[in-house]
Amino acid sequence: MRLVMLGPPGAGKSTQAQRAAAKYGIPHLSAGVLLRTAVASDAPVGALAKDAMARGDLVPDDIVQAIVFERLDGPDTHNGFILDGFPRTIAQAKALDRFLRDRGLGLGAVIELKAKDHALVERIAARNANAVACREPRRIDDNAEVLRSRIHTYQRQTSPLLDYYRRQGILHSVDGMLPIAEVEQEIDRIVARLQIERVPDSDV
Ligand code: ADP
Numbered sequence: 001m002r003l004v005m006l007g008p009p010g011a012g013k014s015t016q017a018q019r020a021a022a023k024y025g026i027p028h029l030s031a032g033v034l035l036r037t038a039v040a041s042d043a044p045v046g047a048l049a050k051d052a053m054a055r056g057d058l059v060p061d062d063i064v065q066a067i068v069f070e071r072l073d074g075p076d077t078h079n080g081f082i083l084d085g086f087p088r089t090i091a092q093a094k095a096l097d098r099f100l101r102d103r104g105l106g107l108g109a110v111i112e113l114k115a116k117d118h119a120l121v122e123r124i125a126a127r128n129a130n131a132v133a134c135r136e137p138r139r140i141d142d143n144a145e146v147l148r149s150r151i152h153t154y155q156r157q158t159s160p161l162l163d164y165y166r167r168q169g170i171l172h173s174v175d176g177m178l179p180i181a182e183v184e185q186e187i188d189r190i191v192a193r194l195q196i197e198r199v200p201d202s203d204v
Contacts, residue, residue, distance in 0.1 A: 001026060001080035001191065001195075002080045002081055002083075002105065002106070002108050003020070003080070003081070003082045003083065003107070003108060003111060004086075004110040004165075005017050005082060005085075006111065006112045006113070006158070006161060007112055007113035007114065007115065007176060008115060008117075008120055008150075008151055008155075008158075009120060009124065009150045009151065010115065010120035010121070010124045010147075011113040011114070011176040012115070012123075012176050012180065012183060013084045013085065013113055014030060014084055016113065016180075016184060017030070017082045019184055020082055020184075020191070023188075024082075024191070025079065026077075026079055026081050027074075027077060027081050027082070028081075028084060029071055029072065029077075029081050030084045031064060031067075031083070031084065031085035031086035031088070032084075034067050034068060034071055035049050036053075036139075038067055039053070045067070048060070048063055049063055049064075053140075053141055054140050054141060054146070055149060056141055056146040056147070056148075058088055058157060061089060061091045061092055064086065064088075064092065065092060065095050068086045069099055072099065083096075088157060088158045088161075089161075090160055090164060093161055093164055107168075107170055108170070109171075109172055109190060109194055110165040110170050111172050111174060111190060112171060112172065112174065113176035113183065114173055114175055114176050114177070115176040115177055117151060120151060121144065121147060124142055125144070127142060128142050172190045174186040174190070
């Protein structure tokens with residue numbers, strides 16, 4: 001089962017992707033985590049990514065694609081994966097389609113988590129406060145100013161993907177303002193329907 005989680009920062013993509021990955025026994029691949037790991041490892045691409053991330057801008061497509069596709073070719077993705085934070089541009093979506101097509105594969109579903117802007121700001125502020133309380137490292141891009149930029153980047157560059165996947169007939173939207181457990185149930189229903197509709201031997 002190959003899934004993509006789509007939604008603005010703070011909509012709950014990572015929370016839901018982690019839960020679904022554990023439940024369905026497939027890896028959760030977060031573009032943000034992969035990029036932060038590259039930055040922390042002092043890899044040359046990390047330096048290029050770091051400034052864009054600190055501003056709330058997108059990292060150039062070729063850098064993200066190289067990192068994500070290398071991970072997607074890993075040995076644990078045979079039964080599928082949940083992508084979180086990738087693709088974020090139409091160019092990335094087309095590159096992902098090509099990458100999968102070359103391997104005789106396709107996406108099963110793209111799940112959009114819808115959330116209101118004011119809730120995103122409140123959720124990220126809570127995530128920050130929690131990190132401080134738990135003495136965990138705070139993300140440099142989790143502050144009010146950069147968050148506004150990340151939300152704007154989502155609306156400008158990522159939200160066009162909704163139409164892209166709607167046209168492919170694989171977009172499913174879920175209300176991300178519902179409590180975590182209810183969002184999870186909605187996602188379970190989508191996945192269950194996919195498994196029923198799945199043609200035997202088709203590989204999505
Ligand atoms: P969030 O979705 O909460 O904003 P992420 O951890 O997914 O956080 O991403 C953090 C930052 O990493 C983004 O603001 C962006 O700078 C960079 N990034 C993540 N995924 C991509 C991507 N697919 N393309 C370009 N940049 C990305």
